[in-house]
Amino acid sequence: MRDELIRITQEELEAQKRFAREFHSLPGRPRTYHIVTYGCQMNAHDSEKLAGMLEDMGMTAAPAREEADFVLHNTCCIRDNAERKALGNVTWLKEIKKERPEMLIGVCGCMVQEPGMAEKILHQYPFVDLAFGTGNIHRLPELLYRAVDTRRRVVAVPEEQTVLAEGLPIRRESPFQSYVTIMYGCNNFCSYCIVPYVRGRERSRSADDILREVEGLQARGVQEIMLLGQNVNSYGNDMPGGVSFPELLRRVSRTGIPRIRFMTSHPKDLSDELIAEYAENPVLCRHLHLPVQSGSNAILSAMNRRYTREAYLEKVEKIRRAAPDVGLTTDLIVAFPGETDLDFEDTMDLVRQVGYDSAFTFIYSPRVNTRAAEMPGRIDPALATERIERLIALQEEMTQKRFAEMIGKRESVLVAGLSRRSENQLTGKCSRNISVNFPGDPALIGKIVPVRITGAGKTTLKGQIIEGE
Ligand code: 5AD
Numbered sequence: 001m002r003d004e005l006i007r008i009t010q011e012e013l014e015a016q017k018r019f020a021r022e023f024h025s026l027p028g029r030p031r032t033y034h035i036v037t038y039g040c041q042m043n044a045h046d047s048e049k050l051a052g053m054l055e056d057m058g059m060t061a062a063p064a065r066e067e068a069d070f071v072l073h074n075t076c077c078i079r080d081n082a083e084r085k086a087l088g089n090v091t092w093l094k095e096i097k098k099e100r101p102e103m104l105i106g107v108c109g110c111m112v113q114e115p116g117m118a119e120k121i122l123h124q125y126p127f128v129d130l131a132f133g134t135g136n137i138h139r140l141p142e143l144l145y146r147a148v149d150t151r152r153r154v155v156a157v158p159e160e161q162t163v164l165a166e167g168l169p170i171r172r173e174s175p176f177q178s179y180v181t182i183m184y185g186c187n188n189f190c191s192y193c194i195v196p197y198v199r200g201r202e203r204s205r206s207a208d209d210i211l212r213e214v215e216g217l218q219a220r221g222v223q224e225i226m227l228l229g230q231n232v233n234s235y236g237n238d239m240p241g242g243v244s245f246p247e248l249l250r251r252v253s254r255t256g257i258p259r260i261r262f263m264t265s266h267p268k269d270l271s272d273e274l275i276a277e278y279a280e281n282p283v284l285c286r287h288l289h290l291p292v293q294s295g296s297n298a299i300l301s302a303m304n305r306r307y308t309r310e311a312y313l314e315k316v317e318k319i320r321r322a323a324p325d326v327g328l329t330t331d332l333i334v335a336f337p338g339e340t341d342l343d344f345e346d347t348m349d350l351v352r353q354v355g356y357d358s359a360f361t362f363i364y365s366p367r368v369n370t371r372a373a374e375m376p377g378r379i380d381p382a383l384a385t386e387r388i389e390r391l392i393a394l395q396e397e398m399t400q401k402r403f404a405e406m407i408g409k410r411e412s413v414l415v416a417g418l419s420r421r422s423e424n425q426l427t428g429k430c431s432r433n434i435s436v437n438f439p440g441d442p443a444l445i446g447k448i449v450p451v452r453i454t455g456a457g458k459t460t461l462k463g464q465i466i467e468g469e
């Protein structure tokens with residue numbers, strides 16, 4: 001609820017800035033940092049804020065973990081393998097620390113926010129010097145100051161995630177593509193998902209704060225912004241009489257920023273007004289990520305998704321009618337507890353029917369405290385693997401179909417850099433969010449260029465710049 005929200009005050013922000021300044025002259029302080037980021041865009045953006053604060057503290061980025069004085073792991077806990085990977089990498093550093101005892105190891109982000117995890121870190125990971133949850137990000141200067149000053153371990157996890165931090169320094173990874181958070185947290189409690197427990201309830205930033213940030217980015221020449229929220233369609237619901245998400249999109253579009261994307265929208269709240277925006281707003285990229293999770297009504301209900309397969313397909317139909325050139329992508333979970341062969345076939349059938357550009361596919365992973373973790377009907381891992389492989393193969397077929405339709409078309413590509421695969425090739429995303437590789441001058445990096453699609457690989461398109469346009 002909005003009235004529970006604690007905005008960090010100007011005094012608190014000043015206090016953190018003081019810690020950052022005083023850190024410069026702290027004896028034996030770390031000079032270099034390296035941040036290892038796991039998980040979603042929200043975490044990637046949090047890492048940009050963490051880096052911003054560390055630079056304010058007089059530290060510079062070290063290219064490799066093993067060389068840094070302070071290594072911070074910004075973790076994810078959405079699935080068991082994300083968590084195991086982070087903990088494995090933290091443990092790996094223990095060996096490096098034996099040779100370089102002055103190295104500081106930090107763990108932050110969603111995993112630290114999980115019930116019982118702070119205690120686990122305290123007892124089972126004694127070489128971790130600093131741990132804090134997502135709600136404490138803005139306190140990094142103070143926490144690190146205390147860890148270095150006292151030479152003692154610092155573990156800080158807030159009880160409630162009610163803080164909304166404005167005014168943090170941000171060290172952005174790209175000069176032409178930027179993340180802008182519009183809301184934090186999630187109220188949906190899908191039965192499999194840990195996010196509402198580790199990121200707290202929905203808190204929207206004010207439209208004025210968002211617009212000010214976007215205007216600043218536009219003035220610095222940023223070409224594309226990605227508006228971030230766990231469930232952007234609920235933007236403003238916690239602010240009675242506030243701005244709705246479609247209205248926010250319109251206002252952001254008027255700043256003159258060339259391209260806008262957003263992540264992620266929940267199908268149950270995808271409004272006609274937002275669909276209309278795709279038809280009317282040329283600044284909005286031609287891509288919609290609309291996670292369906294399953295094609296079976298029984299499973300959707302057990303997942304607490306609050307829409308049916310039919311309602312989802314109807315929304316897809318509406319989007320296709322309003323804006324046929326919008327590419328759809330999705331998230332899919334297989335082997336949810338109790339998923340029968342027929343339920344799974346419903347998912348396969350839905351994937352065939354929608355024809356997504358691409359999909360993220362996951363095997364269900366039980367998470368502490370979530371309702372699904374208590375549900376009967378666990379699926380045998382061998383069967384889960386078989387299902388996900390079939391699903392991936394089907395999606396690859398659908399991707400090829402979509403790619404084939406795009407050959408010969410003109411796409412606007414924001415050039416992100418050099419292609420990793422082949423020399424003399426540039427790479428960037430088209431408005432539909434598909435990577436396009438094409439020969440070109442590296443001076444074009446950071447610009448939006450017209451490209452004719454000439455071919456398709458497995459996950460990327462090939463093209464040629466359209467000259468003289
Ligand atoms: N197991 C498997 N996949 C999950 N996701 C979220 N929680 C789980 C879980 N417990 C997937 C969903 C979500 C995406 C970000 O991660 O598909 O949309």
Ligand code: SF4
Binds near residue numbers: 186187188189194195
């Ligand atoms: Fe998790 Fe559902 Fe919220 Fe997405 S909408 S973050 S899947 S609870």
